[in-house]
Amino acid sequence: MDEKKILAGQFEANRGHLSAVAFRMLGSRSEAEDAVQEAWLRLNRTDVGDVENLGGWLRTVVARICLDMLRSRKLRREEPMGDVEPGLPSDAETVSYDPEYQIAMADSVGLAMLVVLETLGPAERVAFVLHDMFDLPFDDIAPIVGRTTDATRKLASRARQRVQGTPVSPEADRARQRRVVEAFIAASRDGNFEALLSILDPDVVFRADEAAMRLGSEAELRGPEAVAGHFKGRAHGAKPATLDGALGVLVEAGGKTLLVLRVTLKGDRIIGIEAVADRESLADLKVAVLD
Template sequence: MDEKKSLADQFEANRAHLRAVAFRILGSGSEAEDAVQEAWLRLNRTDIGDVDNLGAWLRTVVARICLDMLRSRKLRREDPMGESESDLPSESGTASYDPEYQLALADSVGLAMLVVLETLGPAERVAFVLHDMFDLPFDDIAPIVGRTTDATRKLASRARQRVQGTPISPEADRARQRRVIEAFLAASRDGDFEALLSILDPEVVFRADEAATRLGSEAELRGPEAVAIHFKGRARGAKPATLDGALGVLVESHGKTLLVLRVTLKGDRIIGIDAVADAESLAGLQVNVLD
């Protein structure tokens, strides 16, 4: 019993790191949780008597699980089986490591980065994330992606070139904006204060017109804490929508429009929210609920 508890304690000590690795590879919180849970199940089925570094072992297991999950999505083709290592682009001629670039990657991965990562093949994505975001040596990554060390280095190099050189298309940028708004609504409905704070810009401002204040909104709020408190536990009848073509939020009650929220983004965070409930303003607004 003590041995099982010790194993569970060691796993819990590594859980946050494992989830971070899985999320950056998969770009999905729910899938990251599934990958971490599968790693726990595999740990319980494995004799780890010869494992010197449990954290490294678990990270390798999670990375392999994530690689399998990426491949199973079948959203993109993996490198052809017949492709030789010589066909992969070499490291020479690529952009050298930029310290500011590396720092930005190591610090966090925003929604915009996740959009770009979706353009990579599974093996490229795993190699890039493990090396450029978690500083894992190529010798350790190679067995995970089933390549030699040199081929793994080239995979990461190819991914790096795509990440640095891939422009965000209008469609991808709109998808990014929608993900921010949906994350905000989910955090609001769940009453997740910390998640709300992570989505709101430090300079966020909320404003409500006179009609919205009569419905219970504050006239103006400044700062993420005040805005997060205001929206915590709300958004029950809120849906992502386009407001005259711009992404925003529709709030309904029993099929009747109560108000709309015009949302302004700065990068991957919300910097402005304007609540509009004035009947005349709503009547002149073209609102389309998003599926």
């Protein structure tokens, strides 16, 4: 029993790093947690008494699991598994299922980077992530991807060229924009000031029409601190939506539209927000809630 507790403690000490590795490889929080969960199960089925570097062993296991998941995704386009097997240490959800964690992870990688990584093949992606993001030697990566060291080096080099030179398609750019809007809504709803700051551009400006001001909005705010403070804890009833085809936010109350937020992005950050609550203006908008 004591050995199991020690093993669980060692796993927990490595959880953050393993989640970061898996997230960068998979681009999905839920799939990353599936990979970490599977690593925990494999750890419990394996005698690691002779393993000198448990952290390195776990990272290798997670990388191989992610490679299998990427290959499976590419072949069958399967959805991430929703069921979680029992047995993970009891505080498993304290970090990895926290919306704050998800936003912080996405920001640390870069939303645009996640989009571009999707263009890489499974082995390319694993080689690039492990070497360029985690500085793992090619000699250590080669057994994971099943290639020679030289072939693995070429994989990472080819991936690096694609990451640096691949233009983002309109569909990928729309997906990136949606992630930013959804991250903004989640951070606002959770009252996560730091996450809001990470999403807002240093020159962000918020403006509200007179109808929105009557609902409690400020007329104008400038700077991420002021805008983040205004939206902290306020996104209840907010949903991502298209406003005349552009991405924005719909805010409802009692099943009725309260106002909309026109959102302007600069790269991966929000630089402009306009609150519109005027009835006539809303009536002229074509609003479609995103699933």
